Amino acid sequence: MKLPADPNLIVGLDRADDAGVYKISDDLALIQTVDFFTPIVDDPYSFGQIAAANALSDVYAMGGVPKTAMNLVAFPVKDLDLSILRKIIEGGLDKMREADVVLVGGHTIEDAELKYGLSVTGFVHPDRVLTKRNLKPGDRLILTKPLGTGIITTAIKGGLAAKQIIDKVTLCMAELNRKAAEIMTAYPVHACTDITGFGFLGHLAEMVVGSGFGARIRVSRVPVFPETPEFAAMGLVPAGAYRNRDFRQSMVDFAPSVDSVLKDVLFDPQTSGGLLICVAPEKAEELLKDLKEKGIAGAAMVGEVLAGPVERIVVE
Amino acid sequence: MARQLDCRRLACPAPVLQTKQMVEKDELSEINVIVDNQAAKENVSRFLRSRGFEVSVEQKEGDFHITGKRGTEASAPEPVASLQKEPEKKKILVMIATDRMGFGDDELGKKLLVNFIKTLREMGDELWRLVLVNNGVKLTVAGSEVLDVLKDYEKEGLAILVCGTCLGHFNLLDRKEVGETTNMLDIVTAMQLADEVINV
Numbered sequence: 001m002k003l004p005a006d007p008n009l010i011v012g013l014d015r016a017d018d019a020g021v022y023k024i025s026d027d028l029a030l031i032q033t034v035d036f037f038t039p040i041v042d043d044p045y046s047f048g049q050i051a052a053a054n055a056l057s058d059v060y061a062m063g064g065v066p067k068t069a070m071n072l073v074a075f076p077v078k079d080l081d082l083s084i085l086r087k088i089i090e091g092g093l094d095k096m097r098e099a100d101v102v103l104v105g106g107h108t109i110e111d112a113e114l115k116y117g118l119s120v121t122g123f124v125h126p127d128r129v130l131t132k133r134n135l136k137p138g139d140r141l142i143l144t145k146p147l148g149t150g151i152i153t154t155a156i157k158g159g160l161a162a163k164q165i166i167d168k169v170t171l172c173m174a175e176l177n178r179k180a181a182e183i184m185t186a187y188p189v190h191a192c193t194d195i196t197g198f199g200f201l202g203h204l205a206e207m208v209v210g211s212g213f214g215a216r217i218r219v220s221r222v223p224v225f226p227e228t229p230e231f232a233a234m235g236l237v238p239a240g241a242y243r244n245r246d247f248r249q250s251m252v253d254f255a256p257s258v259d260s261v262l263k264d265v266l267f268d269p270q271t272s273g274g275l276l277i278c279v280a281p282e283k284a285e286e287l288l289k290d291l292k293e294k295g296i297a298g299a300a301m302v303g304e305v306l307a308g309p310v311e312r313i314v315v316e
Numbered sequence: 317m318a319r320q321l322d323c324r325r326l327a328c329p330a331p332v333l334q335t336k337q338m339v340e341k342d343e344l345s346e347i348n349v350i351v352d353n354q355a356a357k358e359n360v361s362r363f364l365r366s367r368g369f370e371v372s373v374e375q376k377e378g379d380f381h382i383t384g385k386r387g388t389e390a391s392a393p394e395p396v397a398s399l400q401k402e403p404e405k406k407k408i409l410v411m412i413a414t415d416r417m418g419f420g421d422d423e424l425g426k427k428l429l430v431n432f433i434k435t436l437r438e439m440g441d442e443l444w445r446l447v448l449v450n451n452g453v454k455l456t457v458a459g460s461e462v463l464d465v466l467k468d469y470e471k472e473g474l475a476i477l478v479c480g481t482c483l484g485h486f487n488l489l490d491r492k493e494v495g496e497t498t499n500m501l502d503i504v505t506a507m508q509l510a511d512e513v514i515n516v
Binding site: 137138154155157158159160216232233234235236237238239241242243246256281282285304305306307308309310312314 | 327328329332333336353354355356358359360361362363366405470471472473475480494495496497498499501
């Protein structure tokens with residue numbers, strides 16, 4: 001497809017990134033992103049919160065600050081009561097308020113399947129845009145939320161997850177990446193993305209491809225919801241995890257000691273996942289400590305960028 | 317007689333849930349499940365294994381026919397960690413804290429160390445980490461006789477950890493050309509994970 005060119009387009013479709021970035025002036029650029037999906041938890045208010053946190057996350061992952069949003073709604077008017085839609089939108093608004101984002105409008109269509117999400121606009125200084133590029137050998141990789149939401153929501157759909165687990169995962173998916181994004185601005189962060197549909201290794205692969213470098217992940221340090229391996233072992237793995245694996249496994253060298261269930265967890269598609277922050281090694285420990293002290297308890301240093309082997313991910 | 321279950325045209329996790337229901341209701345010892353996609357094939361096979369079935373899969377006309385069999389006494393579910401682990405190869409960490417080998421003649425010592433680093437290749441796959449500290453970090457800057465060898469090792473996938481404090485001490489932070497800058501925590505963790513540590 002031939003795309004229109006514009007010298008002010010800093011991040012466009014030519015490379016896969018979290019959001020588009022358009023330069024308005026020497027000190028201001030616009031970030032635009034959109035994301036919506038079908039319900040992943042039963043509670044409508046929680047679903048609204050999660051969908052909003054997920055859409056806002058792309059702006060945080062670009063190093064920006066979200067400012068305005070519009071609702072995107074598809075609703076089966078004939079089958080569901082409008083009070084459900086109201087609760088979903090209230091959940092979304094709750095997260096917009098927490099993010100200091102104003103709702104400026106939206107659009108609703110009738111559809112057989114319920115969907116909700118946001119189109120979000122944010123600001124960033126053109127020199128401080130964080131993309132998936134610009135990795136440097138030796139950089140440390142920090143992940144700010146545990147993995148496993150795809151597998152656990154599959155177990156929820158199957159009616160096999162206890163309420164306590166549902167509550168814990170819902171809370172985590174509804175958590176904004178705002179705080180982590182704000183903390184990282186004070187550190188020499190070279191690249192950043194958020195972990196969503198392609199899974200942890202899928203998104204890391206996007207960073208590694210074309211970087212001229214490789215990466216190493218220490219699987220024992222990767223934060224995972226403790227119930228995930230058990231659900232995965234009983235076959236509650238979303239089809240997306242297998243697709244992610246088939247697409248990217250040729251780039252990944254797993255050490256023989258890595259459990260096959262954990263491999264699927266590393267490819268599990270995440271909803272409103274954490275940020276994957278690539279930071280200069282000398283400040284990495286400090287950033288991790290700062291994140292943890294400011295309430296991002298699940299943050300962990302999960303690996304590093306290697307000079308080689310080029311465009312490969314070693315998992316050990 | 318094996319029970320039949322047709323899970324074609326069902327999306328995950330439905331095939332697993334239907335299989336689970338059938339297996340649990342009648343404490344089956346044999347079951348045939350038909351699915352029409354890769355994800356359902358993997359998930360149903362995995363579920364049956366977790367419940368003590370031996371699983372075989374046959375592909376027929378684009379569908380997968382999964383057969384699970386287990387002893388009549390419903391065997392205990394295999395623990396999650398039953399996933400096959402292959403024997404691990406040995407992990408050797410070599411720590412070099414000097415730019416010359418041994419005491420006595422410094423010129424000889426330098427030559428020996430160059431030769432030592434070149435010969436490390438003979439350890440093959442078992443060479444897992446090379447850690448450079450103190451004077452050892454000087455091997456990573458321009459002019460080092462082993463710079464090219466180290467670069468080759470790195471390209472081949474060897475992790476070379478270079479002490480950041482040491483580089484800073486010698487004012488070499490910007491001149492390091494190979495390896496990743498590291499800290500004491502990483503060095504200590506690597507030593508703990510290694511099967512064997514060799515000090516030079």
